Amino acid sequence: MKAVRLIVLEGKGSTLVFVLIAVFLVLFTVPLLHVFINAPGGEFLAVGFLAVLLLLMVPLTHGLLRGRREYRRAKGLANLLVASDSWITFPEELEFETGTLEMKGHWVGSGRNRHYHVERKFIAERRDRASGVSFPRAGFKAAVSPDGTGFIRAPAVRITDGPYKSILLLFFTDEGEVKGSGTVTVVTEGDSAQVNFRGDGKFIAGTVYSTLAKAKRVKVALSTSGFEYEKVIGEGQSFEFRERMLPEEKVTVVGSYNTVSPRLLAGKIGRGTVVLGHGEFIIRGILDIRLRPDVKAEGTFRVELEEEAEEEKEFEEGWGFT
Numbered sequence: 001m002k003a004v005r006l007i008v009l010e011g012k013g014s015t016l017v018f019v020l021i022a023v024f025l026v027l028f029t030v031p032l033l034h035v036f037i038n039a040p041g042g043e044f045l046a047v048g049f050l051a052v053l054l055l056l057m058v059p060l061t062h063g064l065l066r067g068r069r070e071y072r073r074a075k076g077l078a079n080l081l082v083a084s085d086s087w088i089t090f091p092e093e094l095e096f097e098t099g100t101l102e103m104k105g106h107w108v109g110s111g112r113n114r115h116y117h118v119e120r121k122f123i124a125e126r127r128d129r130a131s132g133v134s135f136p137r138a139g140f141k142a143a144v145s146p147d148g149t150g151f152i153r154a155p156a157v158r159i160t161d162g163p164y165k166s167i168l169l170l171f172f173t174d175e176g177e178v179k180g181s182g183t184v185t186v187v188t189e190g191d192s193a194q195v196n197f198r199g200d201g202k203f204i205a206g207t208v209y210s211t212l213a214k215a216k217r218v219k220v221a222l223s224t225s226g227f228e229y230e231k232v233i234g235e236g237q238s239f240e241f242r243e244r245m246l247p248e249e250k251v252t253v254v255g256s257y258n259t260v261s262p263r264l265l266a267g268k269i270g271r272g273t274v275v276l277g278h279g280e281f282i283i284r285g286i287l288d289i290r291l292r293p294d295v296k297a298e299g300t301f302r303v304e305l306e307e308e309a310e311e312e313k314e315f316e317e318g319w320g321f322t
Helices: 014-038 042-080 262-269
Strands: 005-008 087-108 115-134 141-144 150-159 167-172 177-179 181-188 191-200 203-211 215-223 231-236 239-244 251-256 274-277 279-289 295-304
Touching (some): 005 042, 042 087, 087 167, 087 262, 150 262, 177 191, 181 279, 191 279, 191 295, 203 231, 231 239, 251 262
Parallel strands (some): 005 251
Antiparallel strands (some): 087 115, 087 150, 141 150, 141 274, 167 251, 177 295, 191 203, 203 239, 215 279, 279 295
16 A cells, blocks of 8 residues: 655745745834834824734735634644545544535736636535545546646545534546547648657657748647646657656645635646646647747547546546545
8 A cells, every 4th residue: 555645735935925024024114113203293103104004914914824824724634644545544533525626726907916816616526424535536637837827626525524624635646547649730831740649658658750941849738628828848840758647646635725726736736837637638739930920730638547438528536435
């Protein structure tokens, strides 16, 4: 029985922000208060300054404290879990729901008003009370850009009572196989490229042959339906490529339903632009032409759980309890 990688989600930069706030208060606020107090009528200026400062700092501090509190609860549970690649044992009997977590993240606004927005939906399939749960043999899909834009869909457990209420366990299996093969041909005046691809275990692999005149290079990229970005997995003129489509090991992520996001998760299960998981994916051949838009052509392949090739068009969960 192999161990599973256990990860606790923490908001990016939360500790650093607390430090910066403390430094700001010491270096900026204290000297200003000293000036106000020593000026004629300075008491009123000092009170006004403190009132404005509190109006600005309270919402920010509240959000940071909430994030820290949720992280401590998730970490407290994670420290007590006994996890293997087939079973997760809780520290005590807990009431929970099993199902699927779907998340979408994107940026709204611009300039100083630009902020990251997350839509979350937990689709519950079963409610139970038990002292553990099996690692589900179920697929996931993750497509997230470096700035957090994208989506993640994964099997999950959500605690529904007690001190760990609303804490999530998300499961990312390494099981599966890349299925499919084909050729993508992209042609423009004076340039052509042929991308031959095939499934190779947990990898999508292949070769590129090209004849280039105006184009600088050929790129091979991955994407999926509903995702506007691409992950470049190879570039050049004639070359081979090979990209893993599943994690190197099973991963269980522990976090709070109120703070989990594609931006936090993506860096834990991949690097750069993340395109991983099960289902149908897009492979593109791209001619990178100087001073002109890229010319593209594409094909598709699938990543399927073993022995479920006919059923993998939908994510299906299998759970076990004790």
